[in-house]
Amino acid sequence: MDDRRETVRLLEPDGTTVPGAQLPPPDRLLDGYRGLVHARRLNEQAGALVRQGRLAVYPSSRGQEACQVAAAMVLGDDDWLFPTYRDTAAIVARGVDPVEVLTMLRGDRHCGYDVAGHRVAPQATPLATQLLHAVGVAHAARLKGEPDAVLALCGDGATSEGDFHEALNFAAVFRAPVVFLVQNNKYAISVPLHRQSAAADLADKAVGYGMPGVRVDGNDLPALLTVLDDAVSVARSGGGPTLVEADTYRMEAHTNADDAGRYRDESEVASWAGRDPLVRLRARLRADGLLDDDAERALTDDAERMAAALRAGIAAECPVDPEDLFAHVYAHPTPQLREQRAQLRAELEVTP
């Protein structure tokens, strides 16, 4: 189809500014670049931890780091982030300790971070379920007169789920303060986008729900910040939800359990390597004299320290309380759960 909507882009893949584009201020770009360096190092380190048998699995966001970092940067402390299994880097960019985030993938706990404290929901593995939860939280904030906004992430595959439809429909009807960011990375495991949706663009789906839809270059951090800043402020000021489709690419396999070579060409991967989000922003910052070798080295060293702390934290023993099995489900446990917990406690006292 040729009736494609415009894709918002501020930086060309080689880092030159699109004529007439207004970039975010330098300190915000530098903050964002630091986030990208950290996110890439995090992806590399987590992948290595899987190969060492320290993590069960890791869905990498390599290539999608600009979406990850922008999603965190546009939110204020009181806003909420609703991530998926692929969005570890976004959670870390929001300030959660990487060791706590990856505790789940180590298999020790359901969710290793303080959800309410960080205002980051647990990472959702069932596709699109988090979108409904996000809309619920956003709607509740609006009913309570609180100014919080919610940003919910999902992939292109998740847009085929019924939950996606229900979440967007409810959000639009009730003008919930929520932004849906679809990271269109072109594959749902092995299923390519054209087998997933017949829509020309995923952002077009917004029309049917009665909300604005925006398509943005998902490897262009300045463009993402601009589009998402706008969408979050519209949500916060009572203007309702926005659907943002980020045009990006999953550079690695779906997870370590997947062989992407069975369903996509190396040439396709190589062409996306030429649109790398880090390389693009680095080129702009360098050309503007905002980043030199020393500053770059300081950022890399900082990311190395994060990776070293992650290795140490994941290698350490994780104290697990068996009674946690009964926690986090009911605010007031049922009589059956109380009884089972007492049985377990008694058993552990005999055979610790």
Ligand SMILES: Cc1ncc(C[n+]2csc(CCOP(=O)(O)OP(=O)(O)O)c2C)c(N)n1
């Ligand atoms: C409800 C549901 N159905 C199926 C799956 C199995 N599954 C896990 S990941 C995945 C692909 C998701 O693709 P997409 O939404 O594009 O996200 P991506 O993994 O590319 O980030 C599928 C089908 C699941 N997790 N949940």
